[in-house]
Amino acid sequence: MQLWISPLIAFLLGSIPFGLIIAKLKGIDIRAHGSGNIGATNVLRVVGKKYGITCLILDALKGYLPVVLALNLVQIENKTVMPMLGFLQDFALHLPREQQLTGQLVHVLTAFCAIIGHNFSPWVGFKGGKGIATSAGVLIALMPFAIILLIFVWLLTFLTTRYVALASIVAAAALPILTHIGARFHHINNDKTQPTLWEAGTWNKPLFVFTIIIAVLAIWKHRSNIERLRAGTENRFERKRKKVHSDPKAS
Structure with missing residues (x-):
């Protein structure tokens, strides 16, 4: 069961x-x-x-x-x-x-x-969302340290471009790369005298394949956003501008 x-x-x-x-x-x-x-x-x-x-x-x-x-x-x-x-x-x-x-x-x-x-x-x-929030939820459970790095990648992309879709696409593409790097540098039992998970051959292969699949799926679900980004019509979160109030006494 x-x-x-x-x-x-x-x-x-x-x-x-x-x-x-x-x-x-x-x-x-x-x-x-x-x-x-x-x-x-x-x-x-x-x-x-x-x-x-x-x-x-x-x-x-x-x-x-x-x-x-x-x-x-x-x-x-x-x-x-x-x-x-x-x-x-x-x-x-x-x-x-x-x-x-x-x-x-x-x-x-x-x-x-x-x-x-x-x-x-x-x-x-059999329709739904793009799966970014749900993917974040499963990754918090499976690999919490990676999600911290992904949030940094997402925020950096969003604050630079102001596009939510582009930030999500970049974060999705970064996920398998971070998983691979983690296997290369993570030591058995976090003991640096031990070989890395990659060297020992005990790295989580299903997890790596999973991250590739959900990255591809997330990007594919954003295909309409990609078309709008290329056409320059994608919705963008603009910074709120402070209203400037004129002083009537100054006129």
């Missing part, structure tokens, strides 16, 4: 269209406004900032929670689980080190199902 329950929960939770629900509560069909996307960015533009942030958090959680569940239900010998959900320990499947590939595949499949559920939700005709 531990091997299939987490991917199933991930798809079902990932398929909940929070953006559509939030907008509907305000009497708006988000699919008929803005970019037509049900993701947090369009909700923010059309419905408002606090609703967009709420959607962002909920979309991230539906990626984060099922992966945390998988990490706790399917554990690998000598691998630390963070965060540890103590109440699940009686139900956990403990795999020996020799079967770590099985555990890694379950964790990665769970993450993938959450993103697929979001991007191709059966509740909205």
